[in-house]
Amino acid sequence: MQLILQGISHRYGGTNVLEDISFAVGDGEIVCIVGPSGCGKSTLLRIAGGLERPGEGEALIAGKAPEGSLNPLTYIFQDFALLPWRTVAGNVSLVLEDHGIETKRRRAIIDDVLSRTNLSDFAHALPRQLSGGMKQRVAIARALAVKPAIMLMDEPLSALDSQTRELLMDDLVALWQRERFSACYVTHNLAEAVRLGRRIVVLSRRPGRIREVVDIDMPLAERPERLVELEKLQRRVWEIMREEAREADREISDVA
């Protein structure tokens, strides 16, 4: 399934946050969106998944969702968004309960996704008992349970410490090798972007416009061995962004 954004513009009150953004996420492709803080990255992602209406332009999906997909466009949030009063298994169960799946099959799906994310031993733990990395794994398990066609990831690793981030990044790469999901991955971390992205969409500071799209034609599996090339790419993206980031840093914000 493909996600196509066409001429998206958006404003909050009197402030333009996004201006004429167009790009597409192809089948099995990870597209990273980077940009200085406050450039509307998260707003763009909310528009892409239908959580917010764009002022202008439209978000389109093309092609059929894979067989049995319960929720084609599925989010992974920066703050994990787990219900603190439900156990790990209960949090996964939440997103299956509205689909009229019989209890036995639901339990089988939960067991399956928890084992795929190495969480089987934590099925009955509450979120407050888990580390940040574990919480995000639960959120990933929850996303897998609905068989998404396109994952919309809003800075999924930003709330984690750098070691956990490395571990989860490896998990994500391994997961992608197996499932070949499409993803729109918003981040401010350029190292994440060059490790995961097939393409990197660089946004300008507010109002966010596409500054440049950087293609990375290197298989994900080879990237850990070709760090020198990645380093060069990362520097190139940073060169594009540097001035924008500096200006954005000096701006007075009046948008919440």
Add this chain to the structure above:
Amino acid sequence: MSHEAASTQGAGREEDTAAPEAARPVPFRGGGFTHRRLGPVAPIVFLAIIALWEAGSRAGIISPIALPAPSEALGALGDLVTTGMLWKHLGASIYRLGLGWVLGSLVGISVGLMVGLFSLARAGLLPLVSALFPIPKIALLPLFIIWFGIGEGSKVATILFGTFFPTVIATYGGVDNVDRNLIRMGQSFGLSWLSIVRKIIIPGAMPAILSGFRISASIAIVLLVAAEMIGAETGIGAYILMAGALFALDQLIAGVALLSMLGLAIAWLIGRAERALLSWRA
């Protein structure tokens, strides 16, 4: 200069960890501003006050006309038990309190959810709630007597109205405080509106609703006594009023002690409910 000193000292490695002569401990400046659990203090304070009071009464420092001794109040309480009047008064009070509080809480939670969820309800009902909340419900008792009769109806209605308003305010405040990201998460997974309310909003508002219960239960007890002082033959309020009219101060103190125990019992029950329903917090 300090660099030189460091390098000359570095030559003698063993001396590095050994304390120089003028070494003294870093002064401790932390601590304080936290609370320790001191279990037996509360009963000791309580018993000490009663013992002082009793001793004062026996020594004649406290006149029995001004304040009867605790032992006399205990005697009055014993009379209540032996004559069987305790259960009659307590039963009548608990019935009114239970019925009025449960109905008031149920209606209050429903209205509070509506105010929390629907803009129309918020615009229409919230000013009404703000206008009626500060009215002392006991001032409306004569009105309630005309509407619901002199019997149980008017007393239950007083408690119901007294419970209703704080519950509405606690509930809609709780709904407003539910993490918006959790609601957005529910929407992003395509959960139905009812599922979002049932599985995300109500559990999320539960801590606020339960702390509202603490306030509404105390208000309910105050209103119970007030309502029972007007046109009731049974109930703790009626018992206290009767004792006051006869200047039977021992009975008056016994009645007040009963109310205090009722309040403690309710606080304990709500504490149990909090532990059961909010075990995920801790």
